Amino acid sequence: xxxxxxxxxxxxxxxxxxxxxxxxxxxxxxxxxxxxxxxxxxxxxxxxxxxxxxxxxxxxxxxxxxxxxxxxxxxxxxxxxxxxxxxxxxxxxxxxxxxxxxxxxxxxxxxxxxxxxxxxxxxxxxxxxxxxxxxxxxxxxxxxxxxxxxxxxxxxxxxxxxxxxxxxxxxxxxxxxxxxxxxxxxxxxxxxxxxxxxxxxxxxxxxxxxxxxxxxxxxxxxxxxxxxxxxxxxxxxxxxxxxxxxxxxxxxxxxxxxxxxxxxxxxxxxxxxxxxxxxxxxxxxxxxxxxxxxxxxxxxxxxxxxxxxxxxx
Amino acid sequence: xxxxxxxxxxxxxxxxxxxxxxxxxxxxxxxxxxxxxxxxxxxxxxxxxxxxxxxxxxxxxxxxxxxxxxxxxxxxxxxxxxxxxxxxxxxxxxxxxxxxxxxxxxxxxxxxxxxxxxxxxxxxxxxxxxxxxxxxxxxxxxxxxxxxxxxxxxxxxxxxxxxxxxxxxxxxxxxxxxxxxxxxxxxxxxxxxxxxxxxxxxxxxxxxxxxxxxxxxxxxxxxxxxxxxxxxxxxxxxxxxxxxxxxxxxxxxxxxxxxxxxxxxxxxxxxxxxxxxxxxxxxxxxxxxxxxxxxxxxxxxxxxxxxxxxxxxxxxxxxxxxxxxxxxxxxxxxxxxxxxxxxxxxxxxxxxxxxxxxxxxxxxxxxxxxxxxxxxxxxxxxxxxxxxxxxxxxxxxxxxxxxxxxxxxxxxxxxxxxxxxxxxxxxxxxxxxxxxxxxxxxxxxxx
Numbered sequence: 001x002x003x004x005x006x007x008x009x010x011x012x013x014x015x016x017x018x019x020x021x022x023x024x025x026x027x028x029x030x031x032x033x034x035x036x037x038x039x040x041x042x043x044x045x046x047x048x049x050x051x052x053x054x055x056x057x058x059x060x061x062x063x064x065x066x067x068x069x070x071x072x073x074x075x076x077x078x079x080x081x082x083x084x085x086x087x088x089x090x091x092x093x094x095x096x097x098x099x100x101x102x103x104x105x106x107x108x109x110x111x112x113x114x115x116x117x118x119x120x121x122x123x124x125x126x127x128x129x130x131x132x133x134x135x136x137x138x139x140x141x142x143x144x145x146x147x148x149x150x151x152x153x154x155x156x157x158x159x160x161x162x163x164x165x166x167x168x169x170x171x172x173x174x175x176x177x178x179x180x181x182x183x184x185x186x187x188x189x190x191x192x193x194x195x196x197x198x199x200x201x202x203x204x205x206x207x208x209x210x211x212x213x214x215x216x217x218x219x220x221x222x223x224x225x226x227x228x229x230x231x232x233x234x235x236x237x238x239x240x241x242x243x244x245x246x247x248x249x250x251x252x253x254x255x256x257x258x259x260x261x262x263x264x265x266x267x268x269x270x271x272x273x274x275x276x277x278x279x280x281x282x283x284x285x286x287x288x289x290x291x292x293x294x295x296x297x298x299x300x301x302x303x304x305x306x307x308x309x310x311x312x313x
Numbered sequence: 314x315x316x317x318x319x320x321x322x323x324x325x326x327x328x329x330x331x332x333x334x335x336x337x338x339x340x341x342x343x344x345x346x347x348x349x350x351x352x353x354x355x356x357x358x359x360x361x362x363x364x365x366x367x368x369x370x371x372x373x374x375x376x377x378x379x380x381x382x383x384x385x386x387x388x389x390x391x392x393x394x395x396x397x398x399x400x401x402x403x404x405x406x407x408x409x410x411x412x413x414x415x416x417x418x419x420x421x422x423x424x425x426x427x428x429x430x431x432x433x434x435x436x437x438x439x440x441x442x443x444x445x446x447x448x449x450x451x452x453x454x455x456x457x458x459x460x461x462x463x464x465x466x467x468x469x470x471x472x473x474x475x476x477x478x479x480x481x482x483x484x485x486x487x488x489x490x491x492x493x494x495x496x497x498x499x500x501x502x503x504x505x506x507x508x509x510x511x512x513x514x515x516x517x518x519x520x521x522x523x524x525x526x527x528x529x530x531x532x533x534x535x536x537x538x539x540x541x542x543x544x545x546x547x548x549x550x551x552x553x554x555x556x557x558x559x560x561x562x563x564x565x566x567x568x569x570x571x572x573x574x575x576x577x578x579x580x581x582x583x584x585x586x587x588x589x590x591x592x593x594x595x596x597x598x599x600x601x602x603x604x605x606x607x608x609x610x611x612x613x614x615x616x617x618x619x620x621x622x623x624x625x626x627x628x629x630x631x632x633x634x635x636x637x638x639x640x641x642x643x644x645x646x647x648x649x650x651x652x653x654x655x656x657x658x659x660x661x662x663x664x665x666x667x668x669x670x671x672x673x674x675x676x677x678x679x680x681x682x683x684x685x686x687x688x689x690x691x692x693x694x695x696x697x698x699x700x701x702x703x704x705x706x707x708x709x710x711x712x713x714x715x716x717x718x719x720x721x722x723x724x725x726x727x728x729x730x731x732x733x734x735x736x737x738x739x740x741x742x743x744x745x746x747x748x749x750x751x752x753x754x755x756x757x758x759x760x
Contacts, residue, residue, distance in 0.1 A: 012374070012377065012701075013701075014374070014697055014700070014701060016374055065701075119752060122752060122755040122756065123751060123752060123755045126755070127755075128755055128756045128757070153697065154694065154697070164756075165689070165753065165756035166689065166691070168752075168756065169689065169690075169691070169694065169749065169752055169753060169756070170691055170694045172752060173691075173694035173695060173697050173698040173749075174694070174697050174698075
């Protein structure tokens, strides 16, 4: 059945460029699948455009603030247009890493120990004086990241107390809350999950940055700077466990359609969940397309299934 | 859930792909595979060196209408020759239709090269039409110079900061770039001499020195006469070529012009001179030129044949007709008046809006002010905050370095916006910097 599908992309977030690349890939797939594509940049005309086009469904290829935090989902709920990916609450839970980690812990899923502060806590309440207690408890190195931001923007690695002010300032440039997390050294794994009640996991993908400290923005979006192994070279039991952990996270946050769960496999074989991406990247160098290739179903098939799960509410 | 009516040919193989249960469905759709890894390892080393940067993605946000962008190097569109545009295009259609829509000589139309000779003479640079090739913007001149001289790993010297647009050229040709700091009088020649001596001890000689002597982009400074003379001497002593990039020489608000390096070298063969119509007329023409010693020019001409055969004959004709119909000196004079006021507006706003420890220069020409903020400000992060919360954009200083320097500097353009917009843009930057300072103070343990 051919549908009229609005592809929501671009927008105003810091990941606009990434989103445009994801959106282009989704559009190509939808056209190959025989659907009619209505490309829409998520600007101040979005609601008007959606009303006048009145598409059968919206494929959300937005990343970052506005597109991945439940905002655009709320609008689509009001307009009654079925949309792809998680609903409002699941987006809110996964977009804020502090909230997501609380849900992981409540569900008994291991996530690295962390503390978080708002910018105001530093500005108004002298939170800087609490930093020493944090590194006493968590030890160095520490990962400093904005609580709400994608694509590894604003993330830094602190090796010693002297690194903290600079890195906290960087992180707080991207969000008003910062997460200070114990670094778990290990392998970077990503598990993409599809479906709703019948959720299932695609093969585990491992990202190995080439000559880089971590899987940063440049490594994510420059072909050749990261080796993606799909499926990851893992013992069967670990691969199975990673998939189960990913499914637990997916359910804990209430995701549907698709999402990607990022985790670290530490040297003792323990898996630690870092975050869930409500709208995983779908660029040429992204992990989800790689996982779908490894599953032998291809990106078009993933797009088709994600579209089939589109819903309101 | 209303997904019932949206089920789209979902294959019945939903048996879970967990772990070893990979799908065995022979009818599974496999087209449209993105095969992300497919091209890894196939890219040429020169392409692999060009990385996606968060900064470049952030810069794309500056195109949004609500954002005041002081980032680009854009001329004020008010300066474009609206009143004679129709006359120029009509003359082209009437008298030059065939030649302006036909292929042209790689080196450019002879008539245009004659006019370029006049423009260069205005700055005291003597050249003949045969010393020149017309290029697709000054940018192509830089590319051709590097293409002609640089093998992977060859040493290139450039100011630190250098023109951000030259950075991808340097990485494409895998040049090993050595930055020399600048002060009010341009590149520090004492430091250049030290660097040349040290390289020489290592048995290395730079092949090229890339410099913008007039109203440097982004630093805003101008190379002094004494340093110009010494730079040319050093080129002969150490046997390297100077790429003299001079897009802004005529965009002068005060003071007398200094001789070009081309003039100072007086035909001794050490200079590749690059300039453009982008600043004195309009960048959409994509026309610039290169003057070089003839053996070098021949190689560059071959390089240009490979790149694009010839620059647009239509826009070349546009410039010829434009220069025939109106007095380009007058146009540049008007431009300079306009930009001088805009520069003044920016400098005044900087004094008003930025913290006292901020340093900047007041350029006597060109398009840019380079401002250095307190060292705790990382201007790439500041750009994220500035675009998302303060609706203003600039070029972070690190874009002008290949060695990770420039982290607390910004490049601000004053040519592309009117005075009111400049004042408001700088006010917004000041407010973003103010937020950063407040936060920094909160991290001080001695507060």
